[in-house]
Amino acid sequence: MPITPLMPVYPRCDVRPVRGEGCYLIGERGERYLDFASGIAVNALGHGHPHLVKAIAEQAATLMHVSNLYGSPQGEKLAQRIVDNSFADTVFFTNSGTEAVECAIKAARRYHYVNGNPERNTLITFNNAFHGRTMGAISATNQAKMRDGFEPLLPGFAYAPFNDLAAALALVNDTTAGFMVETIQGEGGVSAGTEEFIQGLRKACDEHGLLLILDEVQCGYGRTGKMWAYEHYGITPDIMSVAKGIGGGFPLGACLATEEAAKGMVIGTHGSTYGGNPLAMAAGEAILDVILEPGFLDHVTMMGDRLRQALEQMIPNHDHIFDSVRGRGLMAGIKLKDSAVSREFVAHLRDHHGLLTVAAGENVVRILPPLVIEQAHIDEFVQKMSAGARMFAPAVAA
Ligand SMILES: *Cc1c(COP(=O)(O)O)cnc(C)c1O
16 A cells, blocks of 8 residues: 555545534535534534634634643633532643543552552553553553554553453452543443442442542543433542543543542643643633533433434344444444444445444444434434445345
């Protein structure tokens, strides 16, 4: 393959969006797509949401970037709002999810270091996890496709099967710093942590002085119908990585922590040139304005319930390819039968039905619509998805 100006690390498809309108993307030739991918759970308010657009435009004209060497009234305000609406006492702003994960890993190591236990530097993470693409984040997953050829990886990670509490606890020893886990795995296949698992990890942390890091880059920020996915479990983490929906399309991430867990993160220990700049904060404020409006999360829950019902009803009608429904709220997944490959079905929906979804691990099709969808979008989705299922002929082994 000849080299391309864009480093060819993505299998880019023929959809070439040039414009967005609410829950639709418009391609170069004017073709319309119903966007139930949302830039992979990013465009929480869809495309071109007037409140977000206005906030970014006004802030761009006022002050775009200053160094973190200066005081940040914009950052203080957004951080305070996040603190007021979460378990956290303090926030570090990043430009992406993987940087938020990186900050979480560093905070956990520093915590034990300042406690006089520098040997407690190993995080227990989970099979099928996805935490991003920095060296720290790929070291925290044991998926070969993300790690091969990038060795030596960062030491200090041990891996257990997801949702296997006993296996995770069996790995705990004198070098353990804590656990890092997606409350609901996204890339891995829209697998929700069980109550027993997530609550069990919390309990083990409390008993052994370990830290619970939740990676809610994909499942947080209203996607499941609650502000944070951990709220479904009746527990709180010590540290949490957040991104994707937090900026609604503007590059923004955050590492949230309790005062105790963040106690090693003092002056000079961490930083980011762009992190938390005024433009990013304006985007973050605009998203929060909408998500925290009374009734917004109820709307997500209601739409999520209807989407789930619709998917459940579709299964018996198309049981030649649909196996089961997964997920929570508007983070949904449909697992396909072995006779179909999720990547191919996603391509079929895209190319023949104008519907955008995302493939995930375990042969799952991820359904991640903007949080602002209405019933009409679900109806259109059902019609496209059903037509797709009827017409999709799985590539028979040639
Ligand atoms: C997408 C994702 C990341 C990485 O975020 P980037 O912004 O791509 O760096 C990390 N963790 C989870 C759970 C994600 O879904």
